[in-house]
Amino acid sequence: MMDDLSLDRQVANEVLFRDRNSSVKNSLKDMLAPDVPIYFACECTRLDCEERIALTTEAFEALHRDRQQFVIKPGHETLAVENVVDTTPDYYVVRKSRPVPEAGEPE
Numbered sequence: 766m767m768d769d770l771s772l773d774r775q776v777a778n779e780v781l782f783r784d785r786n787s788s789v790k791n792s793l794k795d796m797l798a799p800d801v802p803i804y805f806a807c808e809c810t811r812l813d814c815e816e817r818i819a820l821t822t823e824a825f826e827a828l829h830r831d832r833q834q835f836v837i838k839p840g841h842e843t844l845a846v847e848n849v850v851d852t853t854p855d856y857y858v859v860r861k862s863r864p865v866p867e868a869g870e871p872e
């Protein structure tokens with residue numbers, strides 16, 4: 766059984782991945798057509814996860830308009846901190862059941 770602190774830590778990990786993905790997206794956005802997919806990092810709680818998810822910038826922005834939502838590989842959900850709200854063959858959209866910090870903590 767994990768305590769609240771480690772659950773918060775897991776949410777912080779996902780925020781870290783999302784912020785990195787957003788930087789990648791922002792640096793590529795002006796160079797790519799909106800329907801060209803970018804390979805984003807899986808935003809699951811595992812810091813050592815190296816899975817990639819192909820998403821267009823449009824789809825990436827749409828699902829992150831809700832700051833409680835993250836994109837992960839199917840099967841990478843952590844049900845202690847999130848619920849699966851949308852499924853596709855390539856990725857799941859999960860919504861946090863816990864508060865999400867504004868940005869990842871600096872390491």
Ligand SMILES: [Zn+2]
Pocket residue numbers: 807808809810811814815816837838841
């Ligand atoms: Zn993952």
